[in-house]
Amino acid sequence: MSGKLWGIGLGPGDPELVTVKAARIIGAADVVAFHSARHGRSISRAIAEPYMRPDQVEEHLVYPVTTETTDHPGGYQGAIDEFYESAAARLADHLAAGRSVALLAAGDPLFYSSFMHMHRRLADRFDTEIIPGVTSVSAASAALGTPLVEGEQVLTILPGTMPVEELTDRLRGADAAAIMKLGRTYPGVRQALSDSGRLEGAYYVERASSTRQRVLRAADVDEASVPYFAITLVPGPEPATPIRFTDAASTAQHVTAAVSPSGAAPHHPATPNEFAKLSQILDSRSSSTPASDVPAAVAANSGVATAVGDTGTTGPESASSVEPVAAGSPGADSGEVVVIGLGPGASAWTTPEVTRALAEATDIVGYSTYINRVPQRPGQRRHASDNRVESERAAMALDMAKNGAKVVVVSSGDPGVFAMAAAVVEESADPQWRDVPVRVLPGMTAASAVASRVGAPLGHDFAMLSLSDRLKPWEVVARRISAVAAADMAFAVYNPASSQRTWQVAAMRDLVLEHRKPGTPVVLGRDVGGPTESVRVVTLGELDPAEVDMRTLLIVGASTTTVFDTAGGPRVFTSRRYID
Secondary structure (H helix, E strand, C coil), X not given: CCCCEXXXXXXXXXXXXXXXXXXHHHHHCCEEEEEECCCCCCHHHHXXXXXXXXXXXXXXXXXXXXXXXXXXXXXXXXXXXXHHHHHHHXXXXXXXXXXXXXXXXXXXXXXXXXXXXXXXXXXXXXXXXXXXXXXXXXXXXXHHCCCXXXXXXXXXXXXXXXXXXXXXXXXXXXXXXXXXXXXXXXXXXXXXXXXXXXXXXXXXXXXXXXXCCEEEEHHHCCHHHCCCCEEEEECCCCCCCCCCCCCCCCCCCCCCCCCCCCCCCCCCCCCCCHHHHHHHHHHCCCCCCCHHHHHHHHHHHCCCEEEECCCCCCXXXXXXXXXXXXXXXXXXCCXXXXXXXXXXXXXXXXXXXXXXXXXXXXXXXXXXHHHCCCCCCECCEEEEECCCCHHHHHHHHHHHHHCCCEEEEEECECCCCCCHHHHHHHHHCCHHHCCCCEEEECCCCHHHHHXXXXXXXXXXXXXXXXXXXXXXXXXHHHHHHHXXXXXXXXXEEECCCECCECCHHHHHHHHHHCCCCCCCEEEEEXXXXXXXXXXXXXXXXXXXXXXXXXXXXXXXXXXXXEEEEECCEEEEEECCCCCC
């Protein structure tokens, strides 16, 4: 029997504005799914956390792009459509297996929400129920303390992304209006308010109902500091009572809720943002990232710190603030960084040594996909990030350890093979972190796992290469492929392709064919150890780039590599002896 999909409206930000039914379903669901941008911070998860169980499966759906550009062949819309199809497939796997899925949506699931894209793709196949939530319009109106409309007045809801001229026309004819989707659109919104003669009666509410709520006159807002989660209201009636404004020059005030949900820890005021400090650290050193971009790279990409059990999730803008361990307290002056490898897929391939390190950690740092493989433990903070900010992630881990935290940096496979060990050890050479203990715990490599499925294709001399040209030019990659192919030894190929790198497998094949016969065995292993494992053996001449993606590892044989058929499938080995 299939599982049920729940569209959960979480309300505008305050966890106490989550409805009783939503809280009950969140706590009962087998799987909790939520969206975020590539930085990894999820406002929806932060709101829902008081109602979640530590043993729930979490599906973190990370947008490939939000406001930035993309080189996806289908452009921005192509990248987004591909993401929605992939996300829907992930949720469908759970539903088909009989698991209930609670898909979180800030505000209301059917009101400018990401949930609608999943609903469109899944509701016709699986039982679906939507739990409405308090909208940001309602929360912003409550923050003003004044009615939006009364009598026969009409409320018009407008996206701030509209062209200024159209927005101006609609505001002129509106009894009352709510303008959403602000952020970088605010200068145009303000211009439309002014041109329509509505600026004087317009109000701005930022992060309504959250602990960082701000209320200002729309005319007083600093255009450079407007977040996406803000709204402008133009009420129809005159304000019924004086509006309590936030000082325009002040920062948002942190308020601890007086009452927490039953069994849930209160949400504590965030400590000073550790990323501001890291930005200064990274700015002061030479880096491949331009100095002016480093604070944004750290603050935007280093992710959300979530704590399970006895601490609350930090707010969206203070995502990874970490309190230093007080002198004299347990753990003070005993911080360290342990870089671990989980192995390539199955939990059975994670070593006992790595499991112990994870259990002893105060903080877990890593790419969100790998962090999601780590069981959550009460009190342990998790700092998820995009997979392209290795240096910033390493600096953050070292800095936390310097302040007494026991930090585990998570990699898949072995941390020393195209993973985080090199980044952490390289960063630790900086004088400010040389006294921070760093340990590297090995894990099973993806190459070993794939090889084991077909026999022993890496049974003699072999090499490991990455096709990614993100940190080295393709010319270097090509030169190394040719050198290994000319040396006549088997080699494993990591990072062979992605949605934006689709041509390199064919280029590699053609380079190898200059030195190897078309009949050379090639092993394609995808998601080995995972639920969708697939292993095939083809020849070099038959290698089809369309069958290869980022989750595939290739093993290209040598002239001494042999493949033969058995009842259990093809078996491959590279001879221990050279042919004279």
